[in-house]
Amino acid sequence: MVKKKYVKRYKKKRYRFATIQYRKSKLKRYLFSRKKRLESGIYTLLLSGDKNPTGTESNTTNCPRYTFSTDIPDHYNETYICALPKNPEWMFVYWELGPEYQGSIAEQEKCGSKYVLRTEEFGVKVLNEIFSDAEKPLIVDTEIDARSNECYVRIPYSGKEYTITMGEIKADNEFEPIISTEPFSTAQKSIQNSVDSDWVLFSTDELIDYSADTGSMKETLFSGSGLLSNESGSDKNRYFGSASPD
Amino acid sequence: MTPSIKMPKGYLSLVLHAHLPFVRHPECDYMMEENWLYEALTETYLPLLSIFDNLINDRIPFRLTMSLTPPLCSMLADPLLQERYLKHITKLIELAEKEVDRTGDLPEFNETAQHYLQRFLLCKRMFEYSYAGNILKGFKKFQDLGFLEIITCGATHGYLPNMQLNPNAIRAQIKIAAQSYEAFFDRTPVGIWLPECGYYPGLERFLSEVDIRYFFTETHGVLFADPKPKYGIFAPIFCKGAPVAVFGRDVESSRQVWSTQEGYPGDPNYRDFYRDIGFDLDMDYIAPYIDPIGIRINTGIKYYRITDKGTDKKPYNRDNAMRVAAEHAGNFMFNREKQAEYLSSMMDRPPIIVAPYDAELFGHWWYEGPNWLNFLIRKTAFEQNTISLITPSDYLDSYPTNQIAEPSFSSWGEGGYSDVWLHKSNDWIYRHLHRMEERMVEYARKYPEAGGLLRRTLNQMSRELLLAESSDWAFIMKTGTMVQYAVRRTKEHIANFLRLYDDVKAETIDPNFVSLLESHNNIFPEIDYRVYI
Numbered sequence: 001m002v003k004k005k006y007v008k009r010y011k012k013k014r015y016r017f018a019t020i021q022y023r024k025s026k027l028k029r030y031l032f033s034r035k036k037r038l039e040s041g042i043y044t045l046l047l048s049g050d051k052n053p054t055g056t057e058s059n060t061t062n063c064p065r066y067t068f069s070t071d072i073p074d075h076y077n078e079t080y081i082c083a084l085p086k087n088p089e090w091m092f093v094y095w096e097l098g099p100e101y102q103g104s105i106a107e108q109e110k111c112g113s114k115y116v117l118r119t120e121e122f123g124v125k126v127l128n129e130i131f132s133d134a135e136k137p138l139i140v141d142t143e144i145d146a147r148s149n150e151c152y153v154r155i156p157y158s159g160k161e162y163t164i165t166m167g168e169i170k171a172d173n174e175f176e177p178i179i180s181t182e183p184f185s186t187a188q189k190s191i192q193n194s195v196d197s198d199w200v201l202f203s204t205d206e207l208i209d210y211s212a213d214t215g216s217m218k219e220t221l222f223s224g225s226g227l228l229s230n231e232s233g234s235d236k237n238r239y240f241g242s243a244s245p246d
Numbered sequence: 247m248t249p250s251i252k253m254p255k256g257y258l259s260l261v262l263h264a265h266l267p268f269v270r271h272p273e274c275d276y277m278m279e280e281n282w283l284y285e286a287l288t289e290t291y292l293p294l295l296s297i298f299d300n301l302i303n304d305r306i307p308f309r310l311t312m313s314l315t316p317p318l319c320s321m322l323a324d325p326l327l328q329e330r331y332l333k334h335i336t337k338l339i340e341l342a343e344k345e346v347d348r349t350g351d352l353p354e355f356n357e358t359a360q361h362y363l364q365r366f367l368l369c370k371r372m373f374e375y376s377y378a379g380n381i382l383k384g385f386k387k388f389q390d391l392g393f394l395e396i397i398t399c400g401a402t403h404g405y406l407p408n409m410q411l412n413p414n415a416i417r418a419q420i421k422i423a424a425q426s427y428e429a430f431f432d433r434t435p436v437g438i439w440l441p442e443c444g445y446y447p448g449l450e451r452f453l454s455e456v457d458i459r460y461f462f463t464e465t466h467g468v469l470f471a472d473p474k475p476k477y478g479i480f481a482p483i484f485c486k487g488a489p490v491a492v493f494g495r496d497v498e499s500s501r502q503v504w505s506t507q508e509g510y511p512g513d514p515n516y517r518d519f520y521r522d523i524g525f526d527l528d529m530d531y532i533a534p535y536i537d538p539i540g541i542r543i544n545t546g547i548k549y550y551r552i553t554d555k556g557t558d559k560k561p562y563n564r565d566n567a568m569r570v571a572a573e574h575a576g577n578f579m580f581n582r583e584k585q586a587e588y589l590s591s592m593m594d595r596p597p598i599i600v601a602p603y604d605a606e607l608f609g610h611w612w613y614e615g616p617n618w619l620n621f622l623i624r625k626t627a628f629e630q631n632t633i634s635l636i637t638p639s640d641y642l643d644s645y646p647t648n649q650i651a652e653p654s655f656s657s658w659g660e661g662g663y664s665d666v667w668l669h670k671s672n673d674w675i676y677r678h679l680h681r682m683e684e685r686m687v688e689y690a691r692k693y694p695e696a697g698g699l700l701r702r703t704l705n706q707m708s709r710e711l712l713l714a715e716s717s718d719w720a721f722i723m724k725t726g727t728m729v730q731y732a733v734r735r736t737k738e739h740i741a742n743f744l745r746l747y748d749d750v751k752a753e754t755i756d757p758n759f760v761s762l763l764e765s766h767n768n769i770f771p772e773i774d775y776r777v778y779i
Contacts, residue, residue, distance in 0.1 A: 064273045070737035076681055084408055084676060087663035094677050185447060187655035187663050194473040199649040203592035204476050211469050211478030213497040
């Protein structure tokens with residue numbers, strides 16, 4: 001009886017030992033293959049404790065089984081420009097000049113050239129091309145550092161269409177364009193004067209007045225700035241409930 | 247008792263915008279940001295469904311509009327998140343039971359503890375048994391019964407005015423949203439909540455391509471329309487670019503709920519959001535119910551009322567809070583009646599007052615919000631004849647002829663334009679998003695008939711692009727809370743996309759990487775990258 005029990009225990013022990021050995025060898029094989037994989041530069045997925053190849057730390061709160069890279073380029077080696085209206089008064093412009101321009105910028109600056117973003121009213125420019133006696137297009141230049149790649153530019157008049165051209169103003173004041181945006185429209189900041197005669201009531205102005213409310217909202221709405229900024233904005237108290245309280 | 251059926255003087259259109267960004271982390275057992283969904287389920291979505299159920303049981307008619315965004319629907323239908331919510335609510339029940347015990351000798355807190363326990367048990371019961379884990383079934387049921395009009399939103403809540411440069415990117419946001427809606431609700435969407443109410447002239451063309459009939463803008467979107475809107479914001483206008491109607495937000499009704507100064511949610515009797523036992527109780531006691539590494543978080547159990555602006559808070563009394571919610575509902579209804587009476591005297595048709603709110607305001611931030619809504623619907627049905635609840639599509643059916651005008655560029659964010667999503671804290675993302683959009687279109691055109699692994703890769707590129715476009719990341723970067731997470735998510739999606747792009751170019755697609763991304767960022771399983779052609 002005692003012997004039987006001993007044999008049973010022994011077998012159990014052996015089995016446990018074999019299992020541990022098996023797991024150890026499996027882990028060894030696995031670590032070896034992982035080492036190889038990492039050495040070969042293939043970072044398909046990272047495991048807990050692995051150093052992220054991009055050097056970026058994950059902020060996950062408990063041992064992630066893998067993380068994704070957050071390494072993104074600073075530039076794309078392309079030439080492009082883009083303008084996005086922020087509000088009726090400002091727009092955000094970003095750009096990149098490809099490698100073909102990099103050398104010439106330094107050279108031109110030595111020669112006294114400066115770089116600008118030229119804001120040009122679009123519709124008027126077209127009219128001017130068709131009718132030579134049309135009014136001159138509105139042009140506003142904003143000087144920029146050509147090595148930078150973005151800036152906020154003031155919009156001359158809201159509600160109009162513009163193009164932005166990045167270019168060089170040479171020592172003799174001649175403008176040489178480099179790259180332009182597509183035409184884009186900017187936001188209105190006030191109630192329009194135009195009326196559709198089929199769609200008007202005696203009370204239309206009163207209804208519009210009432211739509212903008214009669215209190216402080218009216219002042220902000222009609223002044224065209226700070227719209228709904230303090231009272232009715234939707235961006236108060238949005239979700240993200242687990243954030244620490246203010 | 248049956249509600250009155252007299253012709254009303256005006257209509258009230260309540261719109262709840264339910265949205266959460268797509269947050270799903272199979273790589274971690276616990277991720278704090280996933281709690282956004284669990285908290286919204288417990289505090290907003292399930293209580294709303296419960297209220298709708300009770301209204302139907304009491305035979306009270308109502309018409310509400312609710313946008314359920316595609317990322318939210320995807321998360322609500324996701325088995326992993328469903329399973330995790332069940333664990334979450336089970337833990338909350340355990341905590342609430344402990345709280346009932348702990349507060350046994352403190353009657354002013356014990357009642358509230360009992361209330362939470364009952365609330366959590368109800369949530370679990372509804373989630374597990376009534377909807378088998380998928381509460382979309384509940385919302386669908388109320389739509390099919392004719393009480394709810396569910397509308398869609400941008401595919402991943404991308405802020406559309408900042409995508410103007412690339413029409414294909416906008417088309418993809420709209421088309422994929424419409425396809426996703428159809429998959430969840432077995433019909434096509436009649437309306438859309440433009441992400442952040444972001445509109446620019448011309449956007450309507452993309453909406454009409456998927457037969458969307460209406461959308462909403464901030465007040466000045468309609469008010470600054472060209473030509474001048476005949477009825478102000480109290481009737482829709484049709485956009486110049488395509489026959490899509492636009493409804494403007496009513497300032498007065500918005501302010502009564504949203505305002506931090508005058509809004510109902512700031513009443514001293516309502517529950518204080520910021521005093522949570524996750525922060526108040528001893529670490530040893532609360533540790534199993536907060537972030538496993540010991541970061542304190544909101545648990546949802548809060549014992550104090552707003553009281554006043556000071557720190558000396560008084561205990562929350564649920565009965566008092568309910569009494570105040572009923573009063574506020576009555577006040578809101580009274581104001582809308584007066585508003586409708588005044589407006590109808592100036593108009594040759596009944597005005598429509600559009601009152602949109604973030605759904606998560608109701609229940610999550612304003613704990614009594616769903617009850618307020620419940621009281622409002624009941625009072626509107628039984629206590630007056632001046633206004634009636636309506637959905638925008640019902641109004642368009644009754645008044646199909648509307649003025650044509652061009653709405654103004656607008657959003658409902660601070661400032662009324664793009665200031666929130668184009669700010670020094672987040673403007674860096676657009677350079678990348680725009681390059682990604684260009685590259686996506688380039689590949690969609692280059693490989694119109696891709697199959698196998700290439701097709702899967704292109705589909706995953708579409709998902710990564712869409713997820714990077716979500717307006718939530720830019721919003722979080724601007725507001726300054728949880729910024730690290732938003733930056734990380736944005737960069738991850740950009741990096742994933744660019745790696746896939748390079749792999750396709752070099753013809754070295756790594757099937758393991760594609761599979762990993764497919765299982766991780768699994769939104770829109772049926773996506774077809776050719777939407778970008």
